[in-house]
Every structure is written in structure tokens, then in C-alpha cells.
């Protein structure tokens with residue numbers, strides 16, 4: 315299994331985030347990717363290649379053009395308005411009964427229009443890193459379309475919270491959604507996206523919610539008590555043609571492997587019934603018992619079991635990295651998953 319990664323993805327280097335209402339040290343930091351790279355090399359897991367270049371076209375299949383233009387132009391706009399802060403935090407949003415048909419001219423108004431939380435600051439090189447992270451996912455998808463049985467897109471910044479037209483949860487471009495769409499456009503009739511990150515993949519769900527050609531499944535902490543709070547309940551089944559192709563498995567804080575693995579089994583059974591041509595896995599390792607921002611109880615050796623179970627589906631599988639903030643253990647837990655998959 316090859317890994318795709320670009321050093322450009324390190325250029326998004328937030329210092330702070332607003333989390334639980336407080337300004338805290340940023341969690342989604344470049345060293346996350348470094349730890350995974352180090353582990354891959356330490357165990358000689360496989361070749362690590364740089365992503366290919368892509369036009370914005372495959373990204374614009376998923377995201378709105380005005381949103382992508384905002385992301386790519388943002389830092390110029392920010393500095394042109396005389397803002398000197400090196401990190402831009404949204405702090406006002408168009409929630410219920412407010413208008414989103416008019417995008418404000420002022421940069422803070424724009425920032426809020428195109429985001430949903432205060433935990434995802436933008437910096438001078440965010441766009442460069444985000445675009446390369448998406449190209450890492452696209453390269454993995456292209457390799458699958460060209461016949462690879464598996465690939466690991468070491469995406470960072472992550473993507474599964476990014477919606478069509480707004481960012482949040484450390485995510486700007488929805489890497490898994492862009493990859494799934496690329497696969498649909500290059501021979502796959504049906505694609506399953508299985509999100510095993512601790513947090514609900516609200517962006518990926520929303521993007522494919524009315525579609526039958528991409529099945530979305532997510533095991534995550536119950537949104538009644540966990541970020542992103544406002545999507546991810548079990549009654550969200552899809553809409554229109556997409557009815558029954560969205561499956562959420564919300565679980566309580568403190569969930570151990572014995573419970574989590576039952577949801578994994580249910581998800582795998584649904585994937586088998588759906589018979590996709592390819593599987594995209596949104597691979598977050600924040601289900602780990604020592605993750606600083608999460609409250610599931612998976613142990614490092616249980617990540618091997620995730621990979622083994624997914625391998626039993628017998629599908630071409632593209633792994634796309636999402637969350638995981640126990641930086642010291644992230645490399646081990648990520649590579650354990652990929653090792654379990656490959657050993658079958």
C-alpha cells in the first residue's frame with residue numbers, strides 16, 4: 315500500500331484555536347503528519363509518494379466556486395483590509411433567521427459566512443496546504459481508478475467537517491468527498507464512504523445526503539453531547555434519492571471496543587448489502603483512549619482489528635486521514651490500522 319503526502323501540507327500551522335470557548339494551543343498541527351510519516355518509515359510500511367497536481371475542477375465538483383474563491387483569496391483580502399493578526403478567527407455566523415443569500419463585503423462577515431466554528435483559524439499558507447491535502451486525496455483516488463487495491467492519503471488538514479460552502483472542525487476542503495466524486499467520475503458506479511473518526515462527518519453527510527450513488531456511514535460520538543453537535547443523529551437516513559444511503563451510528567462517551575466494534579459490524583453489513591465498487595475510509599484516530607479531545611476508549615492494538623475487519627469486505631479501499639490528536643500515539647494507531655488491513 316502506497317502513502318501519498320506533500321510537505322506543502324505542513325504549511326498550515328495554526329498556533330491557537332478557540333475550543334470550549336477558550337483560546338487554547340492548536341491541536342491540528344503539522345507534527346501530526348510528521349508522526350505518521352515517522353512511523354511509516356520506522357516500520358518500512360511502503361513507498362511514500364508526493365501527490366500529483368490537479369486543476370480546481372475535481373474540487374469544484376464538490377465545493378461551491380464562491381467558497382473556493384474565498385479560500386484561495388482570503389489572505390490577500392485579509393491583509394488588504396489592513397488586518398495584521400497572523401491567524402484569522404471567525405466570530406460571527408449567519409445562524410437561524412439570518413440571511414445567507416448576500417455575502418458581506420467586510421472580511422469578518424465573509425469569514426463567518428463561510429465557516430461554522432471558531433476552532434479553525436486561517437493563516438497565510440492555509441490555502442496552499444489545504445489544496446495540496448485535497449490533491450493527496452485525489453492522487454489516491456486516481457491510483458485506485460487506475461487499478462490500485464489500496465492507498466493511504468495522508469491528508470492534513472483533514473476534511474470531513476467541510477461542507478459544500480463552509481469550513482470548520484479544522485477542515486476546509488472535504489478530501490474524502492472530493493476523492494469519492496473523483497472515483498464516481500472515473501469508473502465507480504457506487505462508492506461507500508465509511509467515516510470511523512470519533513466525530514461525525516457532518517460535511518461528508520451533507521454533501522451526499524440526497525444521492526444514492528455514494529453511501530455514507532459514520533460511527534461517532536453522539537452529537538447530543540459532542541462536536542459537531544448539529545448533525546449525526548441515527549434518524550438522519552438521507553433524503554429523496556439518497557433515502558436509506560446515509561447511516562449514522564452515534565455512540566455515548568466512554569464507548570469501548572466491545573461496543574464500538576458492534577457498530578463497525580453493522581456498518582460493514584450495510585456496505586456489503588450496498589455492493590460498492592470502491593470503499594473510501596475517513597480514517598480518524600481520535601477514537602483512541604488517550605486522545606486529548608475525545609472520549610472513546612479504543613486501544614492501540616484494536617486499530618489493527620479495524621483494518622482487518624475492513625479488509626474482509628474485499629473492496630478496493632482508499633484510506634484518507636482525518637482526526638487524531640494524541641500526537642505521540644497517532645503514528646502507531648494509524649499504521650496499526652493500515653497494517654491490520656494489509657495483513658488479511
Ligand SMILES: NCCCCCC(=O)NO
Nearest residue numbers: 333433483511513541637
Ligand atoms: N474544536 C472542536 C473539535 C474539533 C474536532 C475536529 C475533529 O477531529 N474532527 O474529526
Ligand SMILES: [Zn+2]
Nearest residue numbers: 511513600637
Ligand atoms: Zn475527529
